Amino acid sequence: MTTNRVYKALTIAGSDSGGGAGIQADLKTFQELGVFGMSALTAITAQNTLGVQAVYPMSTEAVAEQLRSIGEDIGTDAVKTGMLFNAEIIEAVAAQIRYYRWPNVVIDPVMIAKGGASLLQQEAVQALLTELLPLAAVITPNILEAEVLTGLTIRSFEDKQEAARKLAAYGAKAVIIKGGHEADPVEAVDLLYDGISFDTFIGTRIKTKNTHGTGCTYSSAIAAELAKGSRLLEAVQTAKQYIQAAIEEQLEIGHGHGPTNHWAYQRRLRHQEQGGVRTV
Numbered sequence: 697m698t699t700n701r702v703y704k705a706l707t708i709a710g711s712d713s714g715g716g717a718g719i720q721a722d723l724k725t726f727q728e729l730g731v732f733g734m735s736a737l738t739a740i741t742a743q744n745t746l747g748v749q750a751v752y753p754m755s756t757e758a759v760a761e762q763l764r765s766i767g768e769d770i771g772t773d774a775v776k777t778g779m780l781f782n783a784e785i786i787e788a789v790a791a792q793i794r795y796y797r798w799p800n801v802v803i804d805p806v807m808i809a810k811g812g813a814s815l816l817q818q819e820a821v822q823a824l825l826t827e828l829l830p831l832a833a834v835i836t837p838n839i840l841e842a843e844v845l846t847g848l849t850i851r852s853f854e855d856k857q858e859a860a861r862k863l864a865a866y867g868a869k870a871v872i873i874k875g876g877h878e879a880d881p882v883e884a885v886d887l888l889y890d891g892i893s894f895d896t897f898i899g900t901r902i903k904t905k906n907t908h909g910t911g912c913t914y915s916s917a918i919a920a921e922l923a924k925g926s927r928l929l930e931a932v933q934t935a936k937q938y939i940q941a942a943i944e945e946q947l948e949i950g951h952g953h954g955p956t957n958h959w960a961y962q963r964r965l966r967h968q969e970q971g972g973v974r975t976v
């Protein structure tokens with residue numbers, strides 16, 4: 697009997713009852729990319745495609761205890777953090793990551809949901825910068841999050857480069873400034889800085905309102921690929937392909953901003969393997 701090596705990834709994030717973002721999006725992404733997914737819940741949100749109706753944060757004890765359960769028994773090959781909500785949870789998460797020396801920490805600095813609900817208290821920004829960034833293999837802010845974290849106004853490519861350098865100075869090994877919210881009607885461009893040089897990842901911009909959970913999905917895909925042993929550049933390349941497929945093959949779910957499609961990426965790979973012959 698042969699036993700295959702199982703790669704594991706842990707998401708530390710909030711629950712989205714509508715299934716589009718948060719822990720639900722993260723676990724779907726891990727599964728699709730062939731990684732065993734685990735979770736530690738930081739908050740429960742009552743949420744759907746129309747917005748966030750309520751937020752119920754977990755106690756720091758509950759968050760720390762979930763992480764201990766994983767650390768004492770299972771371990772992980774990568775960690776992704778999403779909604780962390782307050783400074784106390786951030787400190788508890790950082791302490792456990794340090795204690796268990798978990799590798800491949802991907803930080804998605806979730807702040808505000810699409811409808812405007814706050815998923816991170818303003819006073820927690822400093823804790824994110826000083827406690828979590830030094831542990832990060834990569835941090836993946838969108839433009840607004842990069843502005844809040846750096847205090848810069850980001851308008852140009854040079855602004856994005858400056859923001860990335862500033863975030864790397866906090867100790868993050870790499871920074872990706874995502875371009876999903878930019879005005880470019882043709883391309884969605886993400887900028888990667890690894891502390892030495894810059895790379896861009898270019899996707900075709902899809903005109904759609906169904907982009908709920910794109911940031912969660914993208915950062916989880918990076919974490920899953922790192923868990924399997926990919927280098928950061930390859931991991932981001934795969935994540936970009938995953939998110940492109942997940943946005944392009946839209947799902948019509950709910951009445952607002954619909955979710956990403958987690959079936960799309962593997963379907964495309966199968967299609968390519970079959971020499972372009974599409975099976976239903």
Ligand SMILES: Nc1ncnc2c1ncn2[C@@H]1O[C@H](COP(=O)(O)OP(=O)(O)O)[C@@H](O)[C@H]1O
Pocket residue numbers: 837838839874875876877884885886899900901902903904907909910911912914936939940943
């Ligand atoms: N309309 C779109 N078309 C193609 N790619 C997109 C679109 N919107 C976002 N993306 C991509 O999805 C990923 C997540 O980015 P973004 O939406 O900016 O994150 P967030 O959900 O954190 O705001 C990035 O790779 C970004 O370029």
Ligand SMILES: Cc1ncc(COP(=O)(O)OP(=O)(O)O)c(N)n1
Pocket residue numbers: 709710711712717718719741743778779806808809810811815907908909910911912913953
């Ligand atoms: C529980 C929870 N976590 C994170 C988010 C934000 O997800 P994101 O991928 O940034 O997508 P939008 O909120 O922009 O749709 C969330 N909404 N809920």
